[in-house]
Amino acid sequence: MIRWRYGTVTGVRGGWRGCTELEVDVEAREGEDAFSCRGLAYDELVGVPEVGDRLLLNCNAIAKGLGTGGYALVVAVPDRLPADVEGPGHIVKARYTPMQAMRLAVDEDDSPNRAAVEACESLEGMPVVVADLHSALAPVLAGIHSTAPEAKVAYVMTDGGALPAWFSRQLDQLSDRLCTVVTAGQCFGGDLEATNVHNALIAARVVGGADIAIVAQGPGNLGTGTVWGFSGTAAGEAVNAASVLGGRPVASLRISEGDARERHRGVSHHSMTAYGKVALAAADVPVPDELPADLEGKIRSQLEELPERHRQIEIDCSGLVEAMEALPVKLSTMGRGLDRDRVYFVAAAAAGRHAAQMAKRRD
Template sequence: MAAVLRWRYGTVTNIRNSWRGSCEVDVTIEARTPDDRTEAKALAYTHMVGQPQVGDRVLLNCNALAKGLGTGGYAMIIALPDRLPPDDDRPGHIVKARYTPQQAMMLAVDEEDSPHRAAMTEVDHIDGMPVIVADLHSALAPTLAGVLADRPDASVAYVMTDGGALPAWFSRTLDGLSAQLAGVVTTGQTLGGDLEATNIHTGLIAARQVLRADITIVSQGPGNLGTGTTWGFSGTSCGDAVNAVAALRGRPIGSLRVSDADARGRHVGVSHHSLTAYGRVALAPADLPLPLGLAPELDAKVRDQLDGLPDLHRIVEVSTEGLVERMRELPVRLSTMGRGLDADLGYFLACAAAGRHAANLLS
């Protein structure tokens, strides 16, 4: 029977780069078919497989490599079979990546063995905290810039949902922004944050109660699943997140995915991802920040599309004065779908405007 994983052996030939929880290496792959690549980049999650060294034999999953994927186009290191890492007997019994060969045992912030258990059970709400919900992981950095532009003293947490990459270690953005974030909470099947949570509800409570966040940003990890159909994309979780924030007595803010640079018509103006998530999945009201200063044609299209959304939501016009400069000062590179700040300015302004609006809600 054929396997759904492309199993290959390889040898580490060079250590390329490392960031928190990840190590990027070059590997020589032992080909099994004439179409196999024999040289490639590979990625190891060091908390799972250990630290690769030059000369190590590695067991690889080459699915993403064979399919030519963009964000995830690595050979993934499954194990260092000749040099297994020591066991980690830390407390915790919450399993993530459940019932897969690489399921991991984590300590959830809300379980009985957690040192934060008391804080997590004291309240069952987030006390009006503004929560910005975004479709793509690329929204995190510009949204944070928008918050800090007006409230540089604000404590901002990031809650990661499981629509994209599951390991937070995959994100170089999180590594680069670590000094500017109060912390990262990985929820559901995601893992590798400063705190692990069972679901988005306990993740939001952890952001408020444990990280003491004034504002929280919610999005999926890097990598976005989309099929080009009305419902077939991972960003429907934005609507679910709005509902969760409302259920916890927070203040939901829906960041709009806006672009006039995307070649795909369904993402021009306000992306159909935002229109579906906020227009059809979200059952609770949210603030939808509309950035001022968009290019005239883009602005007109966006306003026309927003007119078609349910009256449930509140459209809030937000000044973008000074936000481009704040985004340029970020310690990470801005990129969405391969486009930088100047190539897709409307997208980044919409994200930053959502951050500014959240900052202005703080008393």
């Protein structure tokens, strides 16, 4: 199940918050030649490797050629273990795996935020933008701040993709535009930790002071091509969570003009399933006022299939492309940028703009 290998650090490529990127020489095993590759270490889990360190590696991603996580992941620096870290917190994440991590969650007894979280009875109409993919985070944020520049925005990361929030370079690059990052469920490494999406949304509001929350999984979407077999079903569950807590769910549509797979062209089957079948609560569904001419008929037809409980709202998208181009991150979804899948990013930014307009009406 795991391709265990030993390797040696030959160079440190750099890093970002929580991560160190390495050059690694991987030792040969029987029937396999030695090779060199990129390695990735999570600093809080294994320490910060240095040139010359011998590493224990998990090379599954290298063997499978995974685009999102194409690293040899550092499991341990066996000859230079990090010191034990003592402190409060007994919530275990990545539970019962060799890399399980003890974290302090906002909703446990030792947390200074527990009383505030427990006392919160409602999100009081806070807009909650729900998206299928982590790549929607940046354009949603651009849509919000192009419309309400002073809005305080929290990101709630769900555990359908990467479990360590540190894996996302975007979070590092966008950190000054987010009031807090809350890692929910089995994922970890945010500014705040929460047991589930419900308390993560509450923490975003009462601890982070957010005006708007964005909920999406971390990098590394899982999909099998079947109706129900994809990690983005959690988007529908997040709509339900936001609604039951007294928030205002905003369903960001996953629309594509650049995806070669028919099930994702137009409105992705992920959005149709998550919002059409999993989400039992009503949500606002922002629809861009600019759609690809060759797909507009298909998209309009697909949207007619969504349940009547959802409210579809056409959004003026003027200025959104410029707002996205001004971001400090490279926009990319499944390897496609703004030039190859413009409608994907515009649809996400439109959801952000709608949430910002809702937040301004609340003030």
